[in-house]
Amino acid sequence: MPENSISVSEARRSGTRLVGAGIAAIVVILITAAAFLFWTLPDANAFNARVERLFVESDLTTQAEIRLLEILAQSGTAFADTLASYRMVIFVLLIFATAMLLAALVFLVMLVTLNRRMAQIERTGIQVTSLLISREENTVYLNNMDFKLTPAAMETLAVLAESRLDDEVLSGVQIEAMISGRDISDCDEAAGATRIKRLRDALGNQMVSELLVKNIAKKGYMLAIEKDVIQMV
Known part of the structure; x- marks a missing residue:
């Protein structure tokens, strides 16, 4: 018999180990991606803080300059709202990814259970059902x-x-x-x-x-x- 032949039991154990390693890898990747996305997103109030600082430090006298600051402040508010919506979208996508992961986990558990059941049938030979x-x-x-x-x-x-x-x-x-x-x-x-x-x-x-x-x-x-x-x- 060739040396590189693999028995059914060895293949089954390898499959179980691969399933566990795959689930762990998916969880690590999902958590890492979520942390990276939330960490790289800028602060939603950063733009408003700079506009406020500019308003305090500048000596504004004309109506046009004051109007410009108001426009900048409104832009900062819109920017903050956009970032908040981005965070919500990312959060929903992460929930969806988690749900998909759980579904995949359920299917993997079912496959492992079926695999073990087949192993029991192999050990017992013919399984009498009736x-x-x-x-x-x-x-x-x-x-x-x-x-x-x-x-x-x-x-x-x-x-x-x-x-x-x-x-x-x-x-x-x-x-x-x-x-x-x-x-x-x-x-x-x-x-x-x-x-x-x-x-x-x-x-x-x-x-x-x-x-x-x-x-x-x-x-x-x-x-x-x-x-x-x-x-x-």
């Missing part, structure tokens, strides 16, 4: 697959299903006694273990045929999996 036991048809419906079983195997599976509903653990002796109807003292562990083995063999062979080994009519057999998932060491 199990229907049809005694009339001698068929077990597992998820979207159906498997034919012998009547004896069906009885064994039915006993195990009933005990699971009651959260009970059955020994081989108890399984044999419940299926055969005999007293526990007349049964042995090996008989129950044999029933379990036959059930496993019957289900296992059909599941392998359904999920792994595919029979192509008049041609032969092949694995029912993708080529890129196969690794040989």
